[in-house]
Amino acid sequence: LKLKEISYIHAEGYASGEMKHGPIALIDEAVPVIVIAPSGPLFEKTVSNMQEVRARGGKIVLISDAAGLEEAGEGCMATIEMPSVHPLIAPLVYAVPVQLLAYHVAVAKGTDVDQPRNLAKSVTVE
Known part of the structure; x- marks a missing residue:
């Protein structure tokens, strides 16, 4: 969401x-795919999805811990190594690099990261 809001991508x-229920149809050599995958019980399923992305020419940025990068980092366009953390706090920790990516993409595109267009500070429910 942050990537949409501040970089208009x-x-x-x-x-x-x-992934196999629609999004995979959009993947080709022009589509970067950011994979957020700490190692753990479901990691193998994520690796299988990464293989599907690669088979379609998609470029992968893998965000994982050292164990995950060792197992699946080869062949990725880029990797970001995260610390090993308890699964309950992993979503908080793993959100940081994605937010930084959104910020840097927006800056590179020249968009105003402090005042994104057409956004309100609050949502009104009627």
Whole structure:
């Protein structure tokens, strides 16, 4: 969402299990795919999805811990090594590099990261 809001790039987040239900049809050599995958019980399923992305020419940026990068980092366009953390706090820790990516993409595009267009500070429910 942050990538959309400040850099005006279409981006969607999907759970790995949903990739074969639509998003995979969009993947080609022009589509970068950011994979957020700490090592753990479901990591093998994510690696399988990464292989599907590679088979379609997609470029992968893998964000994982050292064990995950060792197992699946080869062949990625880029990797970001994260610390090994408890699964309950992993979403908080892993959000940081994605937010920084959104910021730097927006700056590179010359967009105003402090005042994104068409956004309000609050949402009104009617």
